[in-house]
Amino acid sequence: xxxxxxxxxxxxxxxxxxxxxxxxxxxxxxxxxxxxxxxxxxxxxxxxxxxxxxxxxxxxxxxxxxxxxxxxxxxxxxxxxxxxxxxxxxxxxxxxxxxxxxxxxxxxxxxxxxxxxxxxxxxxxxxxxxxxxxxxxxxxxxxxxxxxxxxxxxxxxxxxxxxxxxxxxxxxxxxxxxxxxxxxxxxxxxxxxxxxxxxxxxxxxxxxxxxxxxxxxxxxxxxxxxxxxxxxxxxxxxxxxxxxxxxxxxxxxxxxxxxxxxxxxxxxxxxxxxxxxxxxxxxxxxxxxxxxxxxxxxxxxxxxxxxxxxxxxxxxxxxxxxxxxxxxxxxxxxxxxxxxxxxxxxxxxxxxxxxxxxxxxxxxxxxxxxxxxxxxxxxxx
Amino acid sequence: xxxxxxxxxxxxxxxxxxxxxxxxxxxxxxxxxxxxxxxxxxxxxxxxxxxxxxxxxxxxxxxxxxxxxxxxxxxxxxxxxxxxxxxxxxxxxxxxxxxxxxxxxxxxxxxxxxxxxxxxxxxxxxxxxxxxxxxxxxxxxxxxxxxxxxxxxxxxxxxxxxxxxxxxxxxxxxxxxxxxxxxxxxxxxxxxxxxxxxxxxxxxxxxxxxxxxxxxxxxx
Numbered sequence: 096x097x098x099x100x101x102x103x104x105x106x107x108x109x110x111x112x113x114x115x116x117x118x119x120x121x122x123x124x125x126x127x128x129x130x131x132x133x134x135x136x137x138x139x140x141x142x143x144x145x146x147x148x149x150x151x152x153x154x155x156x157x158x159x160x161x162x163x164x165x166x167x168x169x170x171x172x173x174x175x176x177x178x179x180x181x182x183x184x185x186x187x188x189x190x191x192x193x194x195x196x197x198x199x200x201x202x203x204x205x206x207x208x209x210x211x212x213x214x215x216x217x218x219x220x221x222x223x224x225x226x227x228x229x230x231x232x233x234x235x236x237x238x239x240x241x242x243x244x245x246x247x248x249x250x251x252x253x254x255x256x257x258x259x260x261x262x263x264x265x266x267x268x269x270x271x272x273x274x275x276x277x278x279x280x281x282x283x284x285x286x287x288x289x290x291x292x293x294x295x296x297x298x299x300x301x302x303x304x305x306x307x308x309x310x311x312x313x314x315x316x317x318x319x320x321x322x323x324x325x326x327x328x329x330x331x332x333x334x335x336x337x338x339x340x341x342x343x344x345x346x347x348x349x350x351x352x353x354x355x356x357x358x359x360x361x362x363x364x365x366x367x368x369x370x371x372x373x374x375x376x377x378x379x380x381x382x383x384x385x386x387x388x389x390x391x392x393x394x395x396x397x398x399x400x401x402x403x404x405x406x407x408x409x410x411x412x413x414x415x416x417x418x419x420x421x422x423x424x425x426x427x428x429x430x431x432x433x434x435x436x437x438x439x440x441x442x443x444x445x446x447x448x449x450x451x452x453x454x455x456x457x458x459x460x461x462x463x464x465x466x467x468x469x470x471x472x473x474x475x476x
Numbered sequence: 477x478x479x480x481x482x483x484x485x486x487x488x489x490x491x492x493x494x495x496x497x498x499x500x501x502x503x504x505x506x507x508x509x510x511x512x513x514x515x516x517x518x519x520x521x522x523x524x525x526x527x528x529x530x531x532x533x534x535x536x537x538x539x540x541x542x543x544x545x546x547x548x549x550x551x552x553x554x555x556x557x558x559x560x561x562x563x564x565x566x567x568x569x570x571x572x573x574x575x576x577x578x579x580x581x582x583x584x585x586x587x588x589x590x591x592x593x594x595x596x597x598x599x600x601x602x603x604x605x606x607x608x609x610x611x612x613x614x615x616x617x618x619x620x621x622x623x624x625x626x627x628x629x630x631x632x633x634x635x636x637x638x639x640x641x642x643x644x645x646x647x648x649x650x651x652x653x654x655x656x657x658x659x660x661x662x663x664x665x666x667x668x669x670x671x672x673x674x675x676x677x678x679x680x681x682x683x684x685x686x687x688x689x690x691x692x693x694x695x696x
Binding site: 097098100101104105107108109377378380381382383384385386387388389391468469470473474 | 521522525528530531550551554555556557558559563565567569571572573574578581582583584585586587590
């Protein structure tokens, strides 16, 4: 089509206008991609940082003494281990990272310790995420700092616990909490040692209610009661709130900054389009005089906007992702490698939204161009 | 046949109303060569624009073959212009980013299909075959006007309207443009030229003189 050829030739002719417009689209796309990537990485980073504070949801047996659990950190009743599978089988629920544990106090070499058996972490369908904690292989054990220090146990040694031999996989760093007197082994090993086959004392989880309205614990209890009426739910509010507030804050910052950047770029494109229309008044007058209708004039300007959008989308995607890959690891030290990567789906979004954005920004100048009176334009010349 | 009936145009400006054309009635038969003469500001360009279906009159009608061109819709009027009228302007109005061939083909762009071969043949006729792929910036004024002439001729219009086509040209190039218009006329086309060029006096044309928006006299 001749008009398309005109669009391409005009873009080649007015390079400065094109470069500035592409820069505006690129800025908007790069910021959007960088914000999106950073928000995602920030969410994950927050989750990982909060890991050191532990899971924020505890599901224990209904008849367990909740007060005793809060005092001792260990539930006094067990429940079937397959409860975790029931929870993990649910769709569209508000929790994730389900970790079944069996805990019990025992005496080992004259020292009172907590033995914790850990099952591999499971996620409900469609919510698969990297595990938040380490996985303990059967036959191995992780020792808390105090145990290793007091009893002079080293990594690689084999210890005997409740008649079972376990190899010390790791001696953990000092935590200043209960973990320092904890031995962590696989769930099956703990069930054997504590003589509780097929049993667990609790399920730890992380809620996904950072952006929900209302009291999250009410929502959680309602959901879990429907699946597991034989369980009770406790939420560690301090952890849950810290996690929710941190994530909300990051999202609020992005939600506030992004519209400003996008609006500024939109105005920038609009001004450039208006300048382009003004520069091309005689040409528009000529085309109208030669019988070009309003649609052709619109195509001349909006077609250019679409092309600018596509170029800006490509460059912006490359720039935004490159910025994320370059500076992300410095900001998100724990999760950058896993979370900041090339996302082709974002390029698809950019290729759809950036031309739309450029078209919207160019609409008013285009409408002005369409309404130019050819006689007035040509007479003025 | 073109019939102008009591044509008038008043522009509203900040300083007040300006009467550009007043009570112009004229009949131009197919195949005529009409020269519209008059001093600057006498309404020549306004008259041409109104005949070209580009400027709605404040009063009166412009009828081509019995059809009032301002009674039809805007898109229909645009199609009418593209089919029937070729323009030549004093300032050439070439598109700066298109080469010479493309500047000629612009006249057919509105139709969605272009005839490159015809454009090249017109350029050859006008002695511009060596300039086909140059941009307007590289052309002399005479060459630019010849390109504009080729553009006007591309669609084989019935009418050519030329507004001071020789106003910016040296005598040699002016003569070339007028020869081209004469050839179009001889081939059966209708030409209306607004001009005050001395060279135009040699045209064997019916002449009208405009003064202050009114026809002052009909010449031969």
